Amino acid sequence: MRCALDIVVLGLSLSSSWGNGHATTFRALLRGVHAAGHRVTFLERDVPWYAARRDLADPDFCDLIFYTSVDELLACHSNRLAAADSVVIGSYVPQGVEVIDAVSRLLPKRLCFYDIDTPVTLSKLSHGDEEYLARRQIPVFDLYFSFSGGGTIARLRQEFGANRPLPLYCAVDLQAYRNSGARTTWDLGYLGTYSPDRQPALERLLIEPARQLPEKRFVVAGPSYPAHIRWPENVERIEHLPPSEHADFYSRQRFTLNVTRSDMIAAGWSPSVRLFEAAACRTPLISDWWQGIESFFPPGEALVIARTGGDVVTALVELDDRRREAIADAAYRRVASAHSAEARARAFVEAVENVPPRGELPATHSMRRLQA
Template identity: 65%
Template sequence: MSRSLDIIILGLSLSSSWGNGHATTFRSLLRGLHAEGHNVLFLERDVPWYAAERDLPDPDFCELSYYRSVDELAAHFRHRLISADAVIIGSYVPDGVAVIDAVAAHNPRLLCFYDIDTPVTLAKLDRKDEEYVARRQMSLFDIYFSFSGGEVIDLLEERYGVFRGEALYCSVDAARYRNTGEAPEWDLGYLGTYSSDRQPMLEELLIAPARRLPEMRFVVAGPRYPADMEWPPNIDRIEHLAPDDHPSFYSRQRFTLNLTRADMIAAGWSPSVRLFEAAACRTPIISDFWKGLDDLFPSGKAIIVARGADDVVEVLTGLSTEKQQRMADAARGIVRADHTGRARARQLIAALSDSGRRADQSVQGVSA
């Protein structure tokens, strides 16, 4: 890469991590892009639920602006959308279909999509649910960046008409996510917003073990859990944790639990950002299983796969401290080598640069 790129990203949220995993994913990626010398304008829909919970209103690694409607977006940012080297639209952007059409009408140099919810997106499209992207729009993008890799990329291109699919997993800011050295407070913890399709596995892999191990301490952090839900007395509840508090939270757990949404388990190759965060903090991870997990974190060496409460109880009561540390070190090494924000930024820039070269060659060929 010979020059700095000007990139516009339209995403669900950068300013607020309340109730979503997108903000921390974007923050890591954008910090990586900044460190690599690129300029990013992040455009966020100004909505009251995030405006009231902004934990990063003034980032020092990018420019952040808000828009109140699709018309305002198209009019106010018209020149920048046209002149940017690349415009990337994210999943779950409010009025996403209209946003994509409005941006595409400006004919940006490169128009891309970053799907941080790919299996959910495809399941919604199969149900003819076009909440934030329409099936007719899948072929509009020069590159369709996907939170999911593996066979999902082939599916995007072969079934959904994507011109070019590229895996772009979530990542972690390794400078911010590291073990704090605090003493363990909980034997097992989980960080995640309530989701009905994850709840059965939370019941099986954390709540059931908590009932069977009353002498141990557990914790669940995240919003939107039903108010009438009954928790065992040895489970602490934290409604919301800002990203700055994540390293301390992970560091105070003997083990942390990773749970995956049903659509992502079915698709495979869909690592949660929480997986990378916990590994960067050197916290041993217990996870549900999905295809492709072993490709990222070898089971038994860098991660523990649990299929039921018995597996969790066995780990909590029987795994030696030495093996815990070896596995935590292995997972941290994998993340620091391949899954930092800066590593992901380099992947993104390489893909954009390659696509840009192809576009220039195509234009030259037509001119000739």
């Protein structure tokens, strides 16, 4: 039996899912890691916008500790970070560049980066934007876990100098996401925070079909939508939906819509956690297209591809219950076999265990430092 690992994660947020997809991604992964017998500590920057909207303040699968500054992080947690078997720093951590520099100087046994925003990260770096990660820092990580697979992995290695770039897609907790048995309320629903680059697709694939099908019922859940958006009368709005209510939300839909950010579409191989969540609840999927989607959910078999509003209208009007259930069942089987929290946790732990601790590496590697 392998030894239990002591893993410390510094991430954007675990305690609050408000306005971010990081919390649910970390929750699923770390719950799976804990279930496999490993110890996890999550260090989260205490910021007011998440503090006011926490929906998981006391997780049962890890120690959640808040810090208020980089100085406090070092003063209170340096020993913990240096002693851990692996330290994982996530994307969009406040003062991320300073945090990475500070943690690297502690010479942790293994230092990893989990990029839950890889296409956005690489786009930023290509334009000289180092909001939470500096280009010079990428080669310092022993593992670079990427939200995106496909050609992005080769790009990380060849263009940015990542040592061991690996895809680590989001996953779903099958215990938390299951069909609730609730009666159908909406014909089509969408769950997602407002994003300017997603809005045109939402207009095309949900709002326009809602106008064409006034007898059908639609719903959009998520915060930050501008007041000027004109929602049809048959589109219900929910400002924020905590993860504890996601499963029931999906279960009440005949179909759920997935809309992908433009950077993710350009990169391909970047599945949203919403796809896995809805599939786990056996809700049929309608999604825009991006390269690689067929490896997760074969179109026509496990989901419906919609390039136009007409494609959505056709699905809502012409697909009978038997066909919908067949699509939902195929998607569920895919998720249960390959995209559960347990499956993703196994891949994560195996990747970490395959990297020797820095004390066991050649001196030239273990003495590596960040360049100023």
